[in-house]
Amino acid sequence: MLLTNLGLSSTGIVNARHRNTGLTGRRVSPRARRWLEGISLWLAVLLFLFVHPVYAEASETGHEGAGEFHFVDDAGQRLGSATLLNTDYKVTVSGLIADTRLRQSFRNTSQQWREGVFVFPLPENASVYGMTMTAGERVIVGEIHEKQEAKRQYTQAKEEGRKVARVDQQRPNLFTTRMANIPPGETITVELNYQQAVRYQSGEFELRLPTTLTPRYMPGQALDNGPAQWSGGWATPTTQVPDADQISPFTVLPEDVGPDSHRATIALEINAGLPVSRVSSPSHRISSTWNGNTVEVAPESDAVLMDRDLVVRWAPARGMEPAAAVFHEQWQGEDYLLALVVPGLNRDQQLARELVFVIDTSGSMAGESIRQARQALLRGLDTLGPDDRFNVIQFNSQTHALFMESVPASANNIARARRYVKGLNADGGTEMAPALDAALDDKHGDGENTSAARVRQVVFITDGAVGNEAALFGRISNKLGSSRLFTVGIGSAPNMHFMREAARYGRGTYTAISDLSDVARPLDELFGKMQSPVLTDIAVSWPGQTATTEAFPGRIGDLFRGEPMVQVVRGLPGKGELEVSGLLPDGSQWQQSLRLDQAANGKGLHRHWAKQKINSLMDSGLTGQVDEDAQAEVTRLGLKYQLMTKYTSFLAQDKTPSRPAEETLAADSVPTLLPAGSQGTMLRYPQTATLSPLLIAIGLVGLMFSAAITLLQRRVFA
């Protein structure tokens, strides 16, 4: 605008000068006068040429700025979000259940009233059972409602200007917190309580706390619903992922959010119930303090960046690894029992195998992830025996197999595969379905005799960054045949829900790599399991079991080496003996019994049971919609056990309005951090203009200005 004024005023001077030259004509020679007139005319023409775009631009910027999305300023540079986020995790592990109190604080740094929306991950097996909203002095305990009802009440409170917070489940491991009416300059804290089962395998416990998510690929055609409108996520709904906009928070780099946001303080207290000998973490530097049987663990830095999962592993003292355990809890007059039995399987099997490695080379794998994935695959190739057959399949937008069909693991073929793997790069989409089809299709076997004798195993190496998980699980369970599917999670924030469930439907098991330096251990564990005998047809019989006894999971999946059988049951007293039996690959029977009368006290077993029951009900929706009965039953369980489900949400609302009716409410979607080491698929548009036109304009205007002054001066002083 300054420039426009300058331009206009100098135009005025030009006009004035025309008159002036006329007046001073007698004193300047006619030749010089003509020369000066010519120059000024040209300059005036040039000036108009450059003033025009200034107007054009002014009208261009007039209609923008109506959007409410303020992460990026006019210059296209990212600004810190107006809502600062900090989280605090306090985890208490007792036995097999980890209970977490998660506090999310949202500080409104703007001058406006805000509504904040935050999409965040939780562990894939988390059951959220409590929520509290704290605004200044006021503490409001959240209540569980049916999702639609919570939504309605939230909208109402939002419009009436009352402080309100709501937490919804988008995916089993993906949730959304919404808070409306955060006053300018104030902080609202949403506290969530959730519990999860700790993973125990091969004598080691593992707990994973996700803090961010890898941006997911949304397959399918964009749903045609008018012009694309910004709705809180970077993705628009597609035919295969109708809620794409709900699960695609913008991802930003740590430097974009500033030093005060997206930091987490984490503290763990481990009461394993037995002496813990070592605690380690492949993802963070941690410090541990022993206090009897309790270990207090915390990352060395006070506030860690929320750009990767925190993984903590702990192992009992040598020789103290539990082979069986029983926990008991009484809740509302009913007994809940959780039993864990580790079958002692020996590694003595060398069956010929057909191994199919599938590697995700989509754009979300770019950066550190693809290096980890290549490393994982190369390690997998090392485990091939001389009698094995194998193939390598990569997929992004397209699926490509190295060999037409599985080939013998000859030195030549393996060398070729190694070269192929080393040359893999990550770009494009994540079209997982065709890759699964190609990997699970075992019709290419070179003869019935050989393929029948072979164990067919598929190793699926991916970050699981897709939005259509449920459809993929359905596909796996339909096409599995006699194969087994093993998943390897890659990157700083893999979608562990996908890893676990894909492996479950694929009758395999899963693992995850957090870091290039942590490739060996999880993979050796996984490949070891794949080469060891598998316990199948597992049957569990509880003493006093009747037809109505509900034990979950209802059907125990096959157990690999080092994996425990875990089942939770309701309504049985802790008496008698539990019988667990299974079938070994050589046809022999495996059997173990466990006395239940020495059960240790457990906490949160009732929620664990309800969660397991909800999971089994939700499984029915895999191939299509969850039927209405199941939906009603899930809602009922959610309300009874105060658990967040797909159909129940937590809501906390203030009773009195705090926002004056005349103040407006601006929506602010809080971004998540790009997982560490990931290149990110969301690319900012580069800066593509130079200062040249501006400089030329200023130069010309200035020169004209100088010329005008010269003329004036000559008139005055000559």
Added chain:
Amino acid sequence: MNRLILLLATTFATVLAVGLWIPFKALVAQELLELAWAESQARQQQTRPWPWADTWPVARLTLPETGQSLIVLEGAHGESLAFGPGQVIGNGGQAGPVVIAGHRDTHFRGLQHLETGSRVQLQSRDGDWRIFRVDRIRVVDSRHEQINTAQLPRDSLLLVTCYPFDGLENNGPLRYVVEATAESLVTADEARSALPVEAVAGT
């Protein structure tokens, strides 16, 4: 007084010269890049146009509509864009999506003459030409939209420049995005045989 005016005039003349220097540099650099491109094609390796350059030619982009032929440099940082359009993502003109950004005041000024259906050609280091057809041209607000590289089809080409073309502001939020899809591939040998006579005569 005269001195003051002289000072003023010199200052503005310098500003003007700096302003003109940018398009001039862009023009001259392309000539130098031609040499580097020819060398990198001949040797089939990255060739820096001058020893201290932090970028190198990766492809040649021609816009038959405007008769422009540009050497595309690696990266879309300030240094590379000053000399030529920069390849934001892409694999040197080979398979996979390609995103090229250029300054609207210099190299990519010609983008405003492209229309839906126009042809754009991209030559990779091995001499193969990929011919793209413009599907869509749109203006995006970079504050609200980002390029999602995962959703880009493998055979797509995106040309990005600032908008409006005659704007003065050098860091405005609007971008002009030309989206094109690969139509055909002309290998180096085919291109040579189909080359106009005078080009052959010139060698």
